[in-house]
Amino acid sequence: MAVAAAVPDHLFNLRNNFYLGSYQAAINNSDLPHLSPDDAIERDCLVYRSYIALGSYQLVINEIDSNAATPLQAVKLLALYLSNPHDKESTISSLKEWLADPAIGNNAILRLIAGTIFMHEEDYNEALKHTNAGGTMELNALNVQIFIKMHRSDYAERQLRVMQQIDEDHTLTQLANAWLNLAVGGSKIQEAYLIFQDFSEKYPMTTLILNGKAVCCMHMGNFDEAETLLLEALNKDAKDPETLANLVVCSLHLGKSSSRYLSQLKLTHPEHILVKRSSAAEDSFERALQTVA
Template identity: 75%
Template sequence: MAAPDHLFGLRNSFYLGAYQSAINGSEIPNLSSEDIIERDTYVHRSYIALGSYQLVINEIDSSAPTALQAVKLLAMYLSFPENKEATIDSLQEWLGDAAIGSNPTLRLIAGIIYIHEKDYSEALKHTHSGGTMELNALNVQIYMKMHRLDHAEKQLRIMQQNDEDHTLTQLANAWLNLAVGGSKIQESYLIFQDFSEKYQMTGLVLNGKAVCCMHMGNFDEAESFLLEALNKDAKNAETLSNLIVCSLHLGKSSTRYLSQLKLSHPNHLLVERATAAEDNFERAIQAIA
């Protein structure tokens, strides 16, 4: 008989974007020493997702296990972008250390950091061998960013063989269906709908449903989901960027959402594209003048 999975609820909350719930539900009795490390890893990653970088940096000291040190490194990377080269140097040093370089959490954090750097080949160097559901799910995301849906589908099949009903398998399936498009969009919507019926409604699930609706041309319904997500987190980059797109399709002003996105996420791809378009427009006006 399999041992009970004491961390299922916490892990699931984290996967679905219910970060505060993951933190609030972290007081779990009868955990092994390995479970305690895993629990603390998810709790601190939840704080990072909520933007509390300094709390994570302060709480994890130099005596902490490798997994937690890796999470601290992610907090430092996100908190001090001006020092990211030094952070990446430390990451590379740790990855090259035979004693800790194969740690799954360290490899996962490496993948996340190199995705931020848009260096997908370097990310895959550390994640491609998988070993955990999170690493496989990250591989799906990396291959999708590289527009290699064939490789993303292979990673999804590995996840399905391991555990077809796992939350990350279902999420990866939904992401891939959205990328494929066509009749697969409805399948994605049903996955997000299932999550919304089984678990706490989160910004991640609401954005998933909204994107499916936009693909199907249901922009009014998409807007309602996105406004609900905005009520949960007014600074969420995905919610704001999706609202910009949705508003444009509905013939509504997207200025406020774009302003919010520029303020809270100045390096977001949509902001960079909008800024480039504005600059090109100004140059064109000056040239005509």
């Protein structure tokens, strides 16, 4: 029996750029000819999600109109959610309405955005309601992230095995493997480092790859190397929240002042978990001072 010729994946490079954090490259190289209607929608979703990752929420909100396809409307919801942290309720309400609609509720991008938003809300059970069925590599990878957040590395490992059976060499499978190795710790840290090292040899350096390597270095006690990697990441994106947060931690371990990085993080990402924890610690310290004053 003749084997059907493999259909070329026109979006491979675009997806890869997005997964590895090369957001501007994803945008710049998105003018792809001869795409099917479905591929064109996926391309537009990846481009707009890249703009979201770069913080250009308003551009996405302005450009996606009410006649756009469901996946694009879902991406617009994510931009609305992230653009106004003080009015999340209306966005979440719209999201729940769409998820309850039998005509569109099972759309893979809508479920992915739902999982992302509920993970931001730290409502992991609600996130899993929409992501757990999987169906795409991105949904599977998001499941791994959610299980790690829930401190359930056993479930994350099970999900990773599913991804490995589908495509062991897929960028998201490799990333999920690295995330899980970091969560498990111990001897697995070296394995995670090698995955990020492999990415850095194959692809242009991004803040995502540099932060991945730096976190591995910190786990292994190599704070000088971690600082070098993080400063390189800061040169690429001075407002990246993970770079700033990791520099705060790294500086403390090196006995250096971390106040400038923490101030930058507070200014650019006031909702970041490190900012919240730092503020809570400061409040507790102030209350303790008042009790002995």
